[in-house]
Amino acid sequence: MTRSLDALTRTTGYDDLPGLMSLMTGDEKHSPAATSTLDVLWVLYDRVLRVSPDTVDDPSRDRFYLSKGHGPMAYYATLAAQGFFPVSWLPAWATWDSPLGHHPDRVLVPGVEISSGSLGHGLPLALGSALGLRAQDLDSRVVVLVGDAELDEGSNQEARELAGAWGLDRLTAVVIDNRSSTWNEPGLVARRFETEGWAVTTVDGRDHAQLEATLSRRVPGRPTAVVAQLEPK
Amino acid sequence: MTTPREAFARTAGQLVDDDGSMALVYAEISGQYFADVERRHPRRVVNVGIREQLMVSVGAGLALTGLRPIVHTFASFLVERAFEQVKLGFNHQDVGGVLVGSAGSFDIASGGRTHQSPGDVALVDTLAGWAVHVPGTATEVEEATRLAVAGSGRDYIRVVEQQNQVSYPVRPGRFHVVRRGSGPVVVAVGPTLSTVLTATTDLDVTVLYANVVRPFDHRTLRAVAGGTPEVVLIEPYLAGTSARLVAETFVDVPHRLLSLGVGREELRRYGMPEDHIASHGLDVVGVRRAVVAWTGGQGPA
Numbered sequence: 001m002t003r004s005l006d007a008l009t010r011t012t013g014y015d016d017l018p019g020l021m022s023l024m025t026g027d028e029k030h031s032p033a034a035t036s037t038l039d040v041l042w043v044l045y046d047r048v049l050r051v052s053p054d055t056v057d058d059p060s061r062d063r064f065y066l067s068k069g070h071g072p073m074a075y076y077a078t079l080a081a082q083g084f085f086p087v088s089w090l091p092a093w094a095t096w097d098s099p100l101g102h103h104p105d106r107v108l109v110p111g112v113e114i115s116s117g118s119l120g121h122g123l124p125l126a127l128g129s130a131l132g133l134r135a136q137d138l139d140s141r142v143v144v145l146v147g148d149a150e151l152d153e154g155s156n157q158e159a160r161e162l163a164g165a166w167g168l169d170r171l172t173a174v175v176i177d178n179r180s181s182t183w184n185e186p187g188l189v190a191r192r193f194e195t196e197g198w199a200v201t202t203v204d205g206r207d208h209a210q211l212e213a214t215l216s217r218r219v220p221g222r223p224t225a226v227v228a229q230l231e232p233k
Numbered sequence: 234m235t236t237p238r239e240a241f242a243r244t245a246g247q248l249v250d251d252d253g254s255m256a257l258v259y260a261e262i263s264g265q266y267f268a269d270v271e272r273r274h275p276r277r278v279v280n281v282g283i284r285e286q287l288m289v290s291v292g293a294g295l296a297l298t299g300l301r302p303i304v305h306t307f308a309s310f311l312v313e314r315a316f317e318q319v320k321l322g323f324n325h326q327d328v329g330g331v332l333v334g335s336a337g338s339f340d341i342a343s344g345g346r347t348h349q350s351p352g353d354v355a356l357v358d359t360l361a362g363w364a365v366h367v368p369g370t371a372t373e374v375e376e377a378t379r380l381a382v383a384g385s386g387r388d389y390i391r392v393v394e395q396q397n398q399v400s401y402p403v404r405p406g407r408f409h410v411v412r413r414g415s416g417p418v419v420v421a422v423g424p425t426l427s428t429v430l431t432a433t434t435d436l437d438v439t440v441l442y443a444n445v446v447r448p449f450d451h452r453t454l455r456a457v458a459g460g461t462p463e464v465v466l467i468e469p470y471l472a473g474t475s476a477r478l479v480a481e482t483f484v485d486v487p488h489r490l491l492s493l494g495v496g497r498e499e500l501r502r503y504g505m506p507e508d509h510i511a512s513h514g515l516d517v518v519g520v521r522r523a524v525v526a527w528t529g530g531q532g533p534a
Contacts, residue, residue, distance in 0.1 A: 059299060107327050114297070115325045118317065124287050125322065128258075128294015135256065135276040135300065155318075158287035 012081045014042050020077035023090040024100075030073075032231040036178050036205070037066075037145060038074040040228050043211040044143060044174075045082050053083045056111055060138045063129055065114045067122020068147040068176065069103040076100055076109075084111030120153025122146060123173060127159045130171040143172045143215065148189050149180035157192075164197035167221040173198070174215065175225065176205065179232040193225040205230040238335050240371035241392045242266030244378045245303050245333075249274050255303070255382060256295045260288045262306045263335070289315040289332075293322030296330050301382060307341075308334030308350035308391065316356055323387055324360050330388075331381045332357075337393035338470050338495045339509035351495035355474045357389045358447065364405050365447035366390040367423030367469065372400040373444050380405070393469065395424035395506065401442055408450040410457060412440040417463035417528060418454065422446050422475070425467045425515060432520035436528075438465075449478040462488035465524055469515065471495055491527045493520065 017038060021030055044064060045051075051061040066075055073093075080087045085099075093100035099108035103117030114125055126144035133140045146156065163171050175189050193200045199219040203210040205228030214226045235243070242263055249255050249270050256277045259267060264280055271278040277300070281288045285306060292304035304311065311334045312319060323330050334353055341348035357363050364386060366377040374392055380403055381388035401409045408420070411430065416437040421429035426442050433440065439457050443450065446468075458464065462483050468474050472494030479490050495513050502508065510516050514523055 063297075105325075115321070115327075118321055121290060121318070121321055124290030124318075125294040125297065125326075127287070128291035129297050130294075131276070131279060131291065132256070132295040132298030132300045135295075136298065138298075155286050155290070158281075158284040159290075162281060162284070162287065 065144040069116030120155040178230040246270035289318035296328035305333040308353040369397040468494040
């Protein structure tokens, strides 16, 4: 680390995210696993989601639910870079006085929409929230990020089936597919969603243009899934 | 006569009709009561099919957008099967909601263990901040449901078919003083009250009635108990579920406590609810025998 905290506070670009993550990890370089969500998160917050630090309580904001709450450094770095909370919070993460834990807590961290860590809860919660927004005639989307191994949890299947049956087109699942699942089978992630009627696109999880295009896409009458392929864990 | 479960369903439907911020989530069970209201409000009345863990999370997800959800099925599937969804969906997300569990400890006597949930209140009690309603009549079920929905917190309502003969107002945090005596204090929870009153009719006891058991009314219990507290706790679910709170009430004074309720052992018997009530010692004969034995062996002549 050569740059000062003050310098980082003044910057908000994608190129600063590794430096922000270093404030938490102490490492100059990060493993592919640590940054597997980084590009998806940045593209979502920088280009796709209608939410900002000024609209965190706006009922009509877009929601992002980080279901895969493990390894949240990239998430915290993105939120800090986007101004949801001060960069100065990052170095002390996971300490007693820090609001930033190894799994995010929505009660403690501005901009965090769900508290996660236990796998298989985010997609069901997102389905409920998508229904809630629809019931209130709000034009907001819910984007939920899950890991490919997280899809082992059967609760995801319950949610996938109903989102497809109900054609909840305001719901988007983005799957970080770094072949983490022990019983991984190529193409299985996409097939699981396709079978239930979702509009599925598989993209390079590091390609910002592809991510922006697919994450922005809404398909009338169908929920969308974006399978972001990343370096195998 | 309206049963408690019908009273809940009718009230929930009326609340959905009256209040656009209300939602009702269920999982097939009780669907026979909700068809009309679901037709009127298809976006706020949601049947998720046989998907209980999803049902609880959907309720929490609705709450995250500002709606007030009622989430309902049999208690065994609502609280026991989907417990982590309750813990994380409501407590950890810090959102409110109204969980309504029916069938309780032995409504479905002939259905066996899979449909019986004597541990529901004990499980909910491992989490902070839940109001626990144990209404003793259909009238109290309606009042508890309206009160819970009007609030913003976390409420668990236990709807069972056993009923008392008289209804009392639903006042969270307040037990009712039903009878005053100079002997032990008998705390009758929910639908055990009529049985308790009959079983103790000629005993010199004070009878408190709790149709809301969390928050626990320490103050009234303490006020009626006198200097050397002797307390009999009678709960229609797992015996001793509220014992820790009696201990808390009298943390600074020696006291005696008898906890009656549903036993831990599986009976592996079918029959009728009355058979189960008697087997757990929660009928008039059983309650009387236990109280008399505990207070010294001899009842009044």
